Amino acid sequence: MKNNSGHDMTSHSGHGGARPGGLSVSEGGYTLQFDSTILSTGVQTVTFRVIGPDGQPVTEFTPEHEKELHLIAVRRDTAGFQHVHPVMDRKGTWSVELALEPGDWRFFADIHPAGHDGAMTLGIDASVAGQYDPRPLPGETRTAHVGAYTVTLDGELTPGEASDLTLTVSRDGRPVTDLQPYLGAYGHLVALRVGDLGYLHVHPEGAPDDGTTEPGPEITFMATAPSGGTYRLYLDFRHADGVRTAEFTVPATAASSRSGAAPQAAPAHTDHRHGHHTHHADHAHR
Template identity: 75%
Template sequence: MTGPDGRAVTAFTPEHEKELHFIAVRRDTAGFQHVHPVRDGEGTWSVGLALEPGDWRFFADIHPAGHDGTLTLGIDVAVAGPYDPRPLPEATGTARVGAYTVTLDGGLLPGEASELTLTVSRDGRPVTDLQPYLAAYGHLVALRVGDLGYLHVHPAGEPGDGTTAPGPGIVFTAAAPSAGTYRLYLDFQHEDTVRTAGFTVRTGTAAATPRPAAEPPAAHPGHRRSGHAHH
């Protein structure tokens, strides 16, 4: 990673415990990974990724030391091989991750901040002992379907400061940069494992269906940048 002077940048201000947040998403949004590369003394970052064939977009969130705020850099990458595009999932407001169910309440509005609550349960029971993951109970990435306009949002407050609770609900405030359809990805940690739940949301309409009274058991086992989109 080089700066305006062409030299490698080696001094960064950590954001949510990491100097670099790296997001990889396939153009059909079927593939998504949020990882944290390691930097060597020469300023080169490295991380291992398993990427299916297709066109991908990479995003890097960084805060160079001395710079006023976080920057997001993006690049397109093609992965060779037989490409099998997948249809966009329905906007159901509920996501299953193994034995976990995550329900999304609230609407994503274009140009207007709104509240989104993601509620985690396991086998029909609310999860009230979420673990902090990178100084937050949840990390939310929103990507605009089509051009992959990008938002990375964290909940207000930090674990232990008295303003947040370890589940079952995680509250975010975000604004969509424009009308459209978005994919939301929530990273949360429970029992020492980080899981990702994905949702399809259309702006200007209810983002979630009403939560059922009881969930049946599953069949198979901060800082905010809500006003800026990057693509």
């Protein structure tokens, strides 16, 4: 499903919400290949390639949301989320600097190979050496604090049904009405299904240049949860020349099972400023 700016509001996997993306290292003949899936702790450069059906690195991509490749890094316990934009050399090798803590990590590459009929999300696991202390999954969270910013989430994830999620941004108690465009939108939302990290990359309704979409304080998304369960949501937004990430934990449940809902028939804070090499949710993205 696309909004009026052409943004895909369900999933980059090309399955329209039928299943999340990023569960496979290969799709449609394309494979995500890291130079090493055993990484060191700390700030480091990670290199990888996308191998095409001909067995060679892909060097031509169709930009999606102003970038040829979006890389999402997150630890398996859903900590350490980073959304970055690697640089590719002439031979098709991508490189990017990441700040990694010990543990098991999942990496997602959002791509649209030139000539392919659509975008896709490929995923790969990697291990970061060191003493690993997994963090408990945060409980249901609908308000996130990121420095001076507060972001509230309104709406429900419903399995198999499109639903609106509205995120409202304030700073020091005042609504933010001058959000800045980031990658062609006022916000980007990634949803990960807890348990297998099934990946959804949703985008807001409207666009900064459509003449009707306001630059805050509300950003509304349409998302489809592929199944019931718990999801971690990560909102990237840009304000005062900085990109920040607000994190949430929400359940996806059928409308009829929610408290006070009438029965229905079944449907058919962390601050990671990469420039400072810290690891928190208020950060500057590449």
